[in-house]
Amino acid sequence: MSAPTTQRTNVTEREARQVAEAAREQDWHKPSFAKELFLGRFRLDLIHPHPLPDAESVRRGEEFLAELRAFCESTVDSARIEREARIPDEVITGLKELGALGMKIDPKYGGLGLTQLYYNKALALAGSASPAVGALLSAHQSIGVPQPLKIFGTQEQKDAFLPRCARTDISAFLLTEPDVGSDPARLATTAVPDGDDYVLDGVKLWTTNGVVADLLVVMARVPKSEGRKGGITAFVVEATAEGVTVENRNAFMGLRGIENGVTRFHQVRVPAANRIGPEGAGLKIALTTLNTGRLSLPAMCAGAGKWCLKIAREWAAEREQWGKPVALHEAVGSKISFIAATTFALEAVLDLSSQMADEDRNDIRIEAALAKLYGSEMAWLMADELVQIRGGRGYETAESLRARGERAVPAEQMLRDLRINRIFEGSTEIMHLLIAREAVDAHLSVAGDLIDPEKTLSDKARAGANAGVFYAKWLPKLVAGPGQLPSSYGEFKREVDLSGHLRYVERHARKLARSTFYAMSRWQGRMETKQGFLGRIVDIGAELFAMSAACVRAERLRGEGDHGREAYQLADAFCRQARIRVEELFGRLWANTDDLDRKVVEGVLSGTYTWLEDGVIDPSGDGPWIADATPGPSARPNERRPYGA
Secondary structure (H helix, E strand, O other), X not given: OOOOOOOOOOOOHHXXXXXXXXXXXXXXXXXXXXXXXXXXXXOHHHOOOOOOOOHHHHHHHHHHHHHHHHHHHHHOOHHXXXXXXXXXXXXXXXXXXXXXXXXXXXXXXXXXXXXXXXXHHHHHHHHHHOHHHHHHHHHHHHHOOHHXXXXXXXXXXXXXXXXXXXXXXXXXXXXXXXXXXXXXXXXXXXXXXXXXXXXXXXXXXXXXXXXXXXXXXXXXXXXXXXXXXXXXXXXXXXXXXXXXXEEEEOOOOOOOOOOEEEEEEEEEEEEHHHEEOOOOOHHHHHHHHHHHHOOHHHHHHHHHHHHHHHHHHHHHHHOEXXXXXXXXXXXXXXXXXXXXXXXXXXXXHHHHHHHHHHHOXXXXXXXXXXXXXXXXXXXXHHHHHHHHHHOHHHHOOHHHXXXXXXXXXXXXXXXXXXXXXXXXXXXXXXXXXXXXXXXXXXXXXXXXXXXXXXXXXXXXXXXXXXXXXXXXXXXXXXXXXXXXOOOOOHHHEOOOEOHHHHHHHHHHHHHHHHHHHHHHHHHHHHHHHOHHHHHHHHHHHHHHHHHHHHHHHHHHHHHHOOOHHHHHHHHHHHHHHHHHHHHHHHHHHHOOOHHHHHHHHHHHHHOOOHHHHOOOOOOOOOOOOOOOOOOOOOOOOOOOOOOOO
């Protein structure tokens, strides 16, 4: 019999949604290409001409990339990290000496002050040498202590912690708990005020970098009390503080060198001066940090695509079947074309989003989320295709290949390492819901009260009037547009014609907006339960965004005289492949098995189909589905292992 599962915090679905909604950035102060796209407005002017970095940031960025490449080639042994399941101390020491811990930190605090564009290029490079190294650097700077302090920290906090993060200290971000994933309303870790301190109690799960970290960003719930708002709050916590115990170093199917653990806090005293922002602002801080922090994952996904393309090219030209290289067989060639075209598009999405983040003229919260969603899904597909192209050698480990005298190509490791990106920093399913919420924000702003069961009749009447005004202006604009004019976007008509793809994007952005409006009219308050539909809406938007980015990047490269013709060919191939996926997704908006699937799920959960499970043996071990996370002192040895100790 399994041990009892941890007692759960009881939170209703509505309460959970209210917490998530309160953490959202409510207003749009800057234009957003992706937001406009979901509203049926193709604002090419927001991304074309492609924004460019200034010469000085390019010079500094390229200098660092050259140093990082030399270091990775000479010092980072990916096979050793995979074999020993840890990054050697000398690698971490070298990264610190390079300044890699402070890539995004301002030079006045000892950092390198790289732009988001070059930070992402560095992550792609480091991640290609070893995904575990890329993950460590990303977790430290994208979501660890430096980024939230950069945006929300006091000057005293920046002075105290950023120099440490830039050169010596590794940081980690602690939000997830054994029974709390993407539903932070049930967060159980508490931070109780006590004089000039807060006292932390609770358990955090999947703390990337947590095993080796020196500084932690911890999300904990401050109880409401007289004069205190309370709520989920962010704190900087010293990993060496009394009562902090790393109870386990977790192991995974991939990223074997990642230092990810379970951390327990028991009566840990944290000075009030270490609180980031006001009480109750923790989730907003986390989400704002992730607006650009999410770009680190697609950076490493784009790097993975480049590696997949290199191996596919070299292997498919070498391997012969039936008298010719396998690349010349259509069944294999189509996979190589997919990898090449998709890699081009992923880098286009990444560079465009990164440069927009650097310029800070646009709100990129949707673009960054789309880049994370699209990058993680497409990189996984590319790695899977590479394994298929390599055949049995793709399934064989690099160590085994080396042992029998062949090139040690870690294709199966790449597949394992990339799999987590569809879960990290918001699973694909959560990203669908998050992006869908932002995509329909304009509708909810004017008509949300119409479908809210708790609103009064007068509220609904007022909302109806506002909605009438909005839709009277908006709906007619979805009927016709530049996408129907053969001369539109003529500047993209070269030897290879990309103008037709942009006209396609414009027409289908309007179709996407019409589909969303029709669904809201049809389902109203039940719209939020139609997660299959919302996921397809978001996936269509992701494809249209990627098509736009690919075309704009191709034109930029053409203008610079840098592989322009080849870039146009790759953009054309990608857009043609993407259009097939878009047509399928539009068809599945209304022709799908969503209703039937729900009935089957009800049957599965009620035990109707347990007979289908007969005839197998379950090799799972005993124990609860979710580990006990009851606050209290740790009964386990501290597994913390700081580098160089």
